Amino acid sequence: MKNESQILAIRDLRVRYNSERGPVTAVDGVSFSIMQGEVFGLAGESGCGKSTIAQTILRVLRPPAVITGGSIEFRDRQVLEMTDEELASFRWREVSLVFQSAMNSLNPLITIGDQILDVIQAHTDRNKRDARERAAEMLKRVGIEPDRLRSYPHELSGGMRQRAVIAMALSLEPTLAIMDEPTTALDVLVQRQILEEIEELRTSIGFSILFITHDLSLLVGFSQRIAIMYAGQIVEMSYSSELVREPFHPYTLGLLDSFPSVNGERRKLIGIPGTPPDMSAPPGGCRFHPRCAKAMERCRFVAPQLRELKPDHWVACHLYD
Amino acid sequence: MELGVKYIFQRIGFYLVAAWVSVTLNFILPRLMPGDPASLLLSRISGRLRPEQIDALKKVYGLTNSPLPVQYIQYLKQVLHGNLGISIYNFPTPVSEVIATGLMWTLLLGLTAVVISFVLGNLIGVIAAWRRGGWVDSVMPPLMIFIGSFPYFWLAMLCLFVFGFELKLFPISHAFGMNVTVGFNLPFLIDVVRHTILPAITIVLVSTGGWALGMRNTMIGVLSEDYITMADAKGLSNRRIMFGYAARNALLPAVTGFGIALGYVVGGALLTEIVFSYPGLGFQLLTAVQNLDYPLMQGLLLVITLAVLIANFIVDLIYVRLDPRVRIQARE
């Protein structure tokens, strides 16, 4: 990995929070980096900790969550050591966030125009008129009529809302845009459209994307590299083409087999038996072992380490030790 | 700009129904007593009345021999013309005149107290929720519940006793003293203010807690919403988030609840007036009860209810302004 174009480096991140049933480690030693202009996919079932990571990067994770270890480095700056003022200027300008449900991430009482204005005015010195122009411009770029600036969130359709949120996320032209399940709530056709629009925007503005989803199929054509998360840890990470061609981890195999390939040959859909573990008491050893068809005796007691099996292809599995 | 006309019409309809219910209740009540309402009424109070009063009373109540529906229509007509009958105790002053003075004083006391407690209470609630786990948040809820557990009138008695009697800081009764002349002159106005402070403080003490607790709970809910997380992520200032995003949204349920809570506050205000012999509607209600002045009692019920309904309606209008989802139909 070349260091000059690396914009985000997460090392051994651990996030914990206290639930009623005891402390839960949602993210347990996650490390990865993102390069300039790259689309990095993070895939996994719900509850595996991927959304936690998204919010942790901006440090907007709600109490009672705490970051208990690791570091987040954004272009030579340590996010975990930033003061509130530094965070305020770091947020959105360098890294922005798109949530799964646009309806929930927009304040229902404020027009979308004003919500974009908020962001522009909080971070730049533009006067209101300039800011408004900029907001209108952003809306146009995502295919929304500028007069919609005066609309309230509930007046827009689902797809338009999501586009509006994306416009908001890009209005300061951040270096990295984190997109947490941005299309999950939409129907398939709109999903594809929006993904294409995102790609267009990416090439024209030139930002990186951390794309988080449970739907691996979305990532395959869209991201350069993919990391697979399970139960708070990364179990496999590589270039997407490589991952699809030669998946190593049984969980990855399961994920790949779980969705139909629209263009490819007919395959039997398998799915992964069992359910994600209870994070307050995850299984010992390899966390995936209760659901793994290839589990060995060792997997029950010893946790596998993430190792570079091939160049830029990392796996955490005893099958390959 | 859309005004949410449909919503407003719905609300007007509702208030008309409520008003109709109150008027009808007023009609039914004297006829509720077992036996012949006319003679029962008269037997209770006849000893004190002169013949003219008895006749007037009979007419007022429509306690004629016409069938019930006719009486009802007549009564409705009377009310719509603002004729609430003639006060027995203040014979021959019509009820509406008697109420008019009381209404003025109650509005003065009530509006001041309610506005102050609403603003203060919600502010405290916002701060408590924003600084969760801070001292405001830890101390405020149990304290407010505790103070709110006391009956309004008892707190009034306490305030009267401590501040009026023991400490002699404020006057202990009436709306103004003996040594000022009524009118828009400064000594009078100052005296009025001095007399209003204690009852107002009582009402504020008891009712602030309600708003504060409600707002705190609502605000806590709002603060856990995704759009607040987004507001943080957007790097907005704390103040913008607290007021523009959180409090603004939390205000909606507070406004909605205001209407209902108003009913209770009004009740408490009336009781407070009684303790302080403040010449508002509450005090008049008590004297009406003590003197069995039924027309006045019923007139007061009607006026107070109508006032509360109007206040509720105004609050609804404000709500329409605040919540765009009610104003504008969602377009897909």
Next chain:
Amino acid sequence: MEANEPRIPGVTAPSVKTRPDNNNIGLPHPKYPLRDLIRKLTQNKKVVAGGTILVAMVFVVAFAPLIAPGDPMAFVAQANQPPSAEHLLGTSGQGQDVFVQLIRGSRVSLLTGVFVGLIATILGIIVGMTAGYFGGAVDNILSVVMNVFLVIPGLPLLVVLAAFLPRTPATIVLVLGLTGWPGTARVLRAQTLSVRTKEYVSAAIVGGESIFRVIFAEILPNMASIVASSLLGGIAFGIVAEAGLEFLGLGDTSRVSWGTILYWAQNNAGLLTGAWWTFLPPGLCIALAAFSLTLINYSVDEITNPALRSQRSGGAILRKLYLRSRATPVVPNEK
């Protein structure tokens, strides 16, 4: 967003209970069967405190004649005597023993409260659940009725009702119960609506169970905490409102209750003669009763809605961190 109803000033009403929600982290929520709830209740300090006070009051009510023997209305000494060894709380404006009145009056005050609470809750259950269960036109009509009675101010209505009806103890209870039910009804309707759409209810209906069975066996148990909470709130309302009516002279002034003690205190100008013992104790008792009930209610709220709980998890250090900054705190090596 399902609103939490504001705590109504002076009267304690439970917040509208929705299912525990708003957990951003995505953990599945444990259900709250009654047993679990009761266990949590007994562990909660506030509940224990409130419960103790209530138990003490029940004790006093049960053994009142033993604790304070004698005729509470009897004239025993000079009027307005301060507390002394002989008369623990002094004498009233008419020379009666305030302590005896207080203890013996507890029966009327508390029992009235209980009955009012029961009536209001039962009425509220009937109306609220009917509206919530059947929905549609039935719901519309009942909702309008509920809201009308909620919006009409209670006190003037109570006063007029009490003035017109005969002065018996039953009147007060009836009248208060009739004004107290809308609040409960609304809450129960909301909860019935949400519970009704649950699968096990639909299953029961499809399975052919009679309506009554569905309501009582399937829906009601889930609302046990809300019903209990409404009941407690209703009792608190009854105690305070009864005192108010007595204070106005609308009750039976020949009986002794906390409210009548206050009525006489006001009428005998106890305040103006500095006889604080004539009005302080009954007010404190009323407040104590209402407060303990509210406390329990409030704690039940906190237990069933974790978001409201005062943040004790994580210790004081974490709390300070959360206060200082809204950003996710970094606490290395936290165990």
